[in-house]
Amino acid sequence: MKSNSSRTFMFISSLLIFLSINVLGSSINFPDPKGGTITGTILEAATNKPMEYVNIAVFNWNDSSMLTGTITSESGQFRIDKLPLGVYYLRITFLGFDNKLTDKIELDHTKPTKDIGNITLSPSASKLDEVTIVGEKAKVEYQIDKRVINVDESTVAKGGSAVNVLENTPSIQVDPQGNVTLRGSSDYVVLVDGKPSVLKGSDALKQINAASIKQIEVITNPSARYDADGTAGIINVIRKKDQLQGLNGNINTSIGTTDKYTANALVNYRKGKVNVFAGIDFAKNKYRNSIDINNISYLTEGTQHIEESADQYYHNDNLSGKAGIDIDLNDRNSINLSGSYGEQGYDQGTDTRYNMLWFPANGKIFSFSSNSLDVTGRVPEVTLDYTHKFGENHSLSISSYYTSWDGRDINNLVEKSANDLYQDMGTKSALHFIKDNFNYQYRANIDYKKPIKEGSLEVGGQLRYENRTDDLKFQNLDVQTNTWIVNPLYTYKLDYVNNIYSGYATFSNKVLGIGYMLGIRSEYFTRKISFTNDGSKYDFDKFMLYPSVHLSKDLNGKQQFQLSYSRRINRPQPWLLNKQPGYIDPYNVFQGSPILEPEYTDAFEFNYRLMYKITTLSVQTYFRNTRNSFSTLRLLQDSGIMIHQLINANSQKSYGIEAGLDLNFTKWWQVSTGANLYHSTISALVSGSESSKEAYSWDARLISNFSLKWGTRLQAVSYFQGPGIDAQGNTSGFYTVNISVNQPFMKGKGNIGFTAQNVFNSIKFDYTVKSVKYNNDYQIQAEGPILMITASYSFNNFQNKQRGRSDDASFKGGGMF
Structure with missing residues (x-):
């Protein structure tokens, strides 16, 4: 299944980039100053005594990116050396005390050392009616081009996957089967630490353990520096990694009803x-x-009426390990090498009972079927990044990324005759297929950022190469002889190659504020x-330009206006291009199309945000115009089998308004509300005639957070999803309603x-x-209620000397985990 050429390509490409990094570092005479130093002392305000193990984090003044961190000594003092000359600020944190941000700290050649003197911290815990109050980070942070969900602050998501985190997020909808849409669209790109996932969409999010996530970024209208893929936007999952000096880590585990288990350690x-x-x-x-x-169904020989009752299941399994190393070669150059390897898979299936009635014959036919799909694969990932900093906000980055999937799909579908008690009366039909598949993708990026007077210029280029091979053997059961016969119509080998060159x-x-x-x-892209069972070649190539415009205006630090435009593309995934049938059950078949073209979307947004006393109000309006939009066409065959085929509809237009309101009633009670009202119009060619549908839909959420005595946190989440088309x-x-409670212990x-x-x-x-040939009605109910117990433990080497402090001293920074 794995090709030697793919391994060779990956090795040579990574080697070339690594060699180019070394050549670049040795051939250019970069300045290597000793750097700057920041010192200071942290004192407890009430006693004026030194505070030990206080977290000191250094942030860039311009973009708030974190550089490094340290902790205070027994005398409350700290010293941070070898900082690149520039402008910074410090964030000083210690659990149970108010956080502090320093003023601007400038380090230059004339004054490379700065002593900020004594900084005092005051306890943040207060008592209101015997309830202990502890401040916490906002659940959702609004930035100029994205929303950031702080997963650590979501107690209701603990023990689940990234899907459970997103259930509580503005702009996100999650259906009863765990499928995630972004403002009603399933066309979004999932990134993990800024890199693409080998799995797509909801399948990728279901595999990511919520306990390993630090933040999730939701980017609904990305700028041109992001890949153009994803007409609805980007969901970037940022995993945890600590940047504090020393050893630290954490362990998380959960167990839930009906066989739900997760564990995570780093x-x-x-x-x-x-x-x-x-x-x-680990997840199971x-x-x-x-x-x-x-x-x-209204067929030539009469009217067919089928009542189906089905039990559907979905199992996801994941066991993976990851490791990496970050090296600051000197004050200007750094390199990162990281990788992971895992066994991933999912099983899904449907057990269905049928009651078929024919008119005018009025004869009842009973049957039942079982359909199972078992998908397993091995998933390696390797990332190599190099960054050179010329100066403040001036950098060059080169990255190389490789990932692959080497797996097997096994599908079994059996239909049996039955009596009115659904007892087995013999096999009517059966099919079986095994598909070995190997796909890999390689990406190489170069990005350059340079300040120009008060502005900033960013340029870059990217090479993307993706290859997929499938080898499928399809068999039907000869019921008379009970032997399996290879079906040559559906036995095939597929080869898929996708190249993308972009800048x-x-x-x-x-200007003017x-x-x-x-x-x-x-x-x-090509x-x-x-x-192999079709002599035709299905080739497609296109050159595209994707412009973007983002405008923002702040008023007195309390109000912000944003206006943005971008053009996006949605390329159909290989499985959507496969014309070979995939059986949902004996009467429903899904079929892709190799001539399916990409979707193109022009997206507009106008946003407003107000922060006033205890209230934060945000309003987003948006409009999306999509050409060649994907839509499912249902075609009823004379045999009574329904074909579900993906087509390019003529267009799809949607517009809406989304509002959110955050209220901090007291220090121990915060409420977050949000609602999204949108209108969709879909035009498509259905059964040879133009069809147009339009409808309004909406969704809303209400999240209530309580911080109680002894650090207890209670969260209740209500979510409402309106009708759609x-x-x-x-x-x-x-x-739906979700409730959770979380209790800290061991300080x-x-x-x-x-x-x-x-x-x-x-x-x-x-x-x-509904159509002139059939009427179909589906009623779907998700599993519930689901009960889950979660537990976590954090450690670091600074706890041993802790003397009466209220919590651990680890500082969570950004990064790979």
């Missing part, structure tokens, strides 16, 4: 200029849905598909929690499709 060690990290993830979760289907440039500055970022991205059908709405080193999801078993909806 260790980080930083000494001087070297940081080493390693971790392991089972989810179940029930589906009732009522199908009426971008953005420039940002301010209005911040702006202008960008352009050029791209040429796609080649071939099947696609090219042929309508979907009803549903609601904050440990945490134990309890979560109840879908408390009222209310996640259920109807999907209805």
